[in-house]
Amino acid sequence: LESLGCIAEDIGIVPDTADLLLDRLIAIAAEADLIVTSGGASVGPADYLARLITRRGHLEFWQLNMRPGKPAGFGDIDDCPIIALPGNPFAAAAAFHLIGRVLIAQLSGDGSIFPESLVLPLAEPVRKKAGPLQVLAGKLSRSSGGTTVVAPLDAQGSANLLAIAGAAVLILLSEEQEDFVQGEMVEFVFV
Numbered sequence: 025l026e027s028l029g030c031i032a033e034d035i036g037i038v039p040d041t042a043d044l045l046l047d048r049l050i051a052i053a054a055e056a057d058l059i060v061t062s063g064g065a066s067v068g069p070a071d072y073l074a075r076l077i078t079r080r081g082h083l084e085f086w087q088l089n090m091r092p093g094k095p096a097g098f099g100d101i102d103d104c105p106i107i108a109l110p111g112n113p114f115a116a117a118a119a120f121h122l123i124g125r126v127l128i129a130q131l132s133g134d135g136s137i138f139p140e141s142l143v144l145p146l147a148e149p150v151r152k153k154a155g156p157l158q159v160l161a162g163k164l165s166r167s168s169g170g171t172t173v174v175a176p177l178d179a180q181g182s183a184n185l186l187a188i189a190g191a192a193v194l195i196l197l198s199e200e201q202e203d204f205v206q207g208e209m210v211e212f213v214f215v
Contacts, residue, residue: 025060028128040070049076053104058131060124063111066095073108077101089199091156092182093119098127105131112182118159118194121215141196141211147175150197150204157199161191162212174212191215 025032033056038048045064052059064073065086077083077099086097086108092115097108107124109116129135147165152158160176161184167173174195179186196211197204204210 025128028125029132029134030058030128040064040072042072042076045072046076046080049101049106050080053080053102053106056104058128059101059104059106060109060120061106062109062116065097065108065110071095073097077106077108081106088119088123089156090119090122091158093122093159094156096123098123110182114161114180114184114187115182117188117215121194121213122159141213143209143211144172144174145207146195146204146210147173147206149206150176152197152201152203154202155199158197160195160197161187162193162195163190164192174210 035048035052038045049059061073064071074083074086074097077097081099081101081103083097083099087094088096090096092112093110095110095115096119099106099108105127107120107127109119109124144164145167147167150160160180162174162176164172165175174193176195177187177190179190181187193212193214196213
């Protein structure tokens with residue numbers, strides 16, 4: 025957040041108690057320009073965030089057609105924008121990079137921080153089912169022919185900290201398509 029020009033205040037961990045969480049969100053909304061949460065945004069019995077946002081404000085969207093990162097949402101509480109990110113670290117990072125940065129750019133009027141997608145050939149085949157947008161942690165490398173390619177990291181998964189630590193790019197595999205072949209052009213964004 026600070027690298028995007030925000031002044032961030034960490035309010036710590038709030039227990040999974042609906043009333044306590046709502047009270048904390050209301051207090052923060054009175055002082056902040058934007059709230060960013062991580063966790064409590066899925067569909068489990070202790071995932072209160074979407075319900076609390078709609079109780080005190082409006083939920084613009086929730087549950088993206090994206091993997092990892094599906095349980096992400098955006099709305100407002102008492103007219104303060106809120107980004108609700110998943111609790112798993114790579115899922116939260118992917119959703120923030122693809123959605124949060126755009127929102128912050130809109131709020132700040134700084135279009136230069138939009139994540140620009142680029143296209144390069146895929147270094148290796150990737151198996152994928154048709155369905156959600158698949159986001160992979162990746163890096164840039166050289167093919168045997170000397171061209172720049174985008175390569176998925178070995179470490180993947182919504183809860184994988186190595187995926188965040190090692191990623192230089194997020195590879196975006198379109199939702200309509202199944203398996204991708206080596207050399208196929210794919211979109212990616214720098215992280």
